[in-house]
Amino acid sequence: MPKPPPTSDRRAELLLLAAALFAERGYKNTTVRDIADAAGILSGSLYHHFDSKETMADEILRTFLADLFREYRAIVEREGDPRRAFEQLVHASFQAIDNNHSAIALYQNEAKQLRQSARFAYLDDTDREFREIWLGTLEKGIASGAFRADLDATMAYRFVRDTVWVAVRWYVPGGKLTAEAVSAQYLSMILEGFQSREE
């Protein structure tokens, strides 16, 4: 009989279950007991690992955001060309949807409510940095001539942000459509538009 895995693994395992449930049913609709049931333990036992339901959500979000921003920052630091930076941001985002599906769904669906609690105030910072990265890239692209000069950068930022992240609602990790493919399609639509070029 193999020994149970060390503590920290168990935590991660539980967080994965929790994230999946939060994503699927919503944070409020997921009870601590749901999570415990999924883990095959009693609800009270969860409190040996986490001191509250909020803590679980917190940890899920922090982990995901740390990962995402590490990537984002690497991209904008490494990539001088705004158009290519943009493409890589989009790509990294869809990759994240693929890898951290539950966490992103949680973020998308619950951030607004969670943010109201002091504990999640850091989500405001997150938004700010998020905005800086994307908006900065778009503005550089406009300045460099890569993007249309008449583009309203703020509006474009919202547009892209929403478009990319909302995909978490329909994208199925491990499904037929790879993150790669979706990313390419999105870029093509966003960059070139729907309209056929009348030459």
Added chain:
Amino acid sequence: MPKPPPTSDRRAELLLLAAALFAERGYKNTTVRDIADAAGILSGSLYHHFDSKETMADEILRTFLADLFREYRAIVEREGDPRRAFEQLVHASFQAIDNNHSAIALYQNEAKQLRQSARFAYLDDTDREFREIWLGTLEKGIASGAFRADLDATMAYRFVRDTVWVAVRWYVPGGKLTAEAVSAQYLSMILEGFQSREE
């Protein structure tokens, strides 16, 4: 002393309050007492008008959806040109965000959970018709040459759908930005793309 409004107005009034709260705090996070408080009555008194919290959400959604589809259908029936139909659909959608902000927020944020209950099964039909209208218009546009031949219609449909509706999260009815203006900007971005035309 102004006369109190007739009966049915009271219902509508309460639904408006409920919708605003559902939109702001989420369905689950809004208590029946929150709604009653907002209306200045006791929570039990709400049950004089509605037989459950669910009924309120139901009525809010049905009313909004009926309105929206009336418009959508009128557009696709009236407008032969797919490009113009598309523009009008986008326009009507932003107009709806302006007029029915709370209901749309409720729909966007809670439909997934509500749909699980038999009572809201009709949301599946709604989705189907929604898809038919938008996808049909996009496909006609591709066929007519208005839209790029290499456009993946299904993907484009998702793209537009998400893009348009998610705007409910940041659009402020009665704010500086009119629905008209946002609609125009969106169309410009979607149709022409971000990329500057290299002529």
Added chain:
Amino acid sequence: MPKPPPTSDRRAELLLLAAALFAERGYKNTTVRDIADAAGILSGSLYHHFDSKETMADEILRTFLADLFREYRAIVEREGDPRRAFEQLVHASFQAIDNNHSAIALYQNEAKQLRQSARFAYLDDTDREFREIWLGTLEKGIASGAFRADLDATMAYRFVRDTVWVAVRWYVPGGKLTAEAVSAQYLSMILEGFQSREE
């Protein structure tokens, strides 16, 4: 268009409806609104006729009990022969089940609970008189040699009381079995017993 009937008739009408519902669903399970619905009015409107739900039950019971005891007293006063008095009491009781079915059901099923409220304290007097009448008749019958000398009068009293009144649970007024017929059968069983006479 005929005028609506005068007040007191309306009261009686409402009491009939209430009694039927109390009997069918139980007192606690019948809401004031159920009664109002049955009468085709709103629940608040009932309070023009009765000042409480309790009042309705009270009135139903009092009316029935007054009727019943009027008959009971007449029988024991009129009829000298205990055996014939007994038969007439049984008969009158089944007749009452036929005529006041709802009221008796209410009495049978709810008296125990209602009695706890001071308002229904008179039910204790009722029981006492009830007991005197039946037990008296049985004892006279034993003394006169009409009933078995070794009969435990108290036990016999309980036996008859229960036997007769519980019939309200299955007796259907206006059904195939008349009160007359049931009464005769009961008497035959009670008086002669199940056992075949081994002569």
Added chain:
Amino acid sequence: MPKPPPTSDRRAELLLLAAALFAERGYKNTTVRDIADAAGILSGSLYHHFDSKETMADEILRTFLADLFREYRAIVEREGDPRRAFEQLVHASFQAIDNNHSAIALYQNEAKQLRQSARFAYLDDTDREFREIWLGTLEKGIASGAFRADLDATMAYRFVRDTVWVAVRWYVPGGKLTAEAVSAQYLSMILEGFQSREE
């Protein structure tokens, strides 16, 4: 310091309390808090053991009915002589009133209402088997000449059924009158009748 009883005992303990209250005050009149108070815990804590008030009633009834029918079946299978079978059925019934007083009171008083809910539909089966056992025994007794040939078996069945069970209303377990004694008295009355034998 005595150890607290094992788990399943706690359930049984709570059911006993609940049954007593249901029997005493009626199902509807007994609040979940009443039960919890009687157990010295908070009302919400009851839900650790039972998932609803209905479940408690259900479990109480099922347990009692299973016990009773086990006995009934044993009697009719074992005892060939209808007269003796009849006596034993009566005896077992009064014994049950002694042992399961609360459950029987609950059954007597609330079955009619509970039966309306699908959850308690099995009570119809119970009634059917109940009827088969008693009616069968009576009919065999009539055929064998043990009971009067002119006895209306169906009516006699109702008569006995009601007579026996209604005793739950006045029989006090542990009182002066033993189940044994009551049973004997009842049998004497039912079998021989009130009437003195005119030899």
Added chain:
DNA sequence: CATGAATGAGTCTTCATTCAT
């Protein structure tokens, strides 16, 4: 680490009753 029992605050809902119109 986990169990099982319990807490306590809160949620939706019910319902008898009141009252201005």
Added chain:
DNA sequence: GATGAATGAAGACTCATTCAT
């Protein structure tokens, strides 16, 4: 007499959390 809106008290049930074992 009746309506329609509301009250207020209570009821069943939920759930995050605690804690002795």
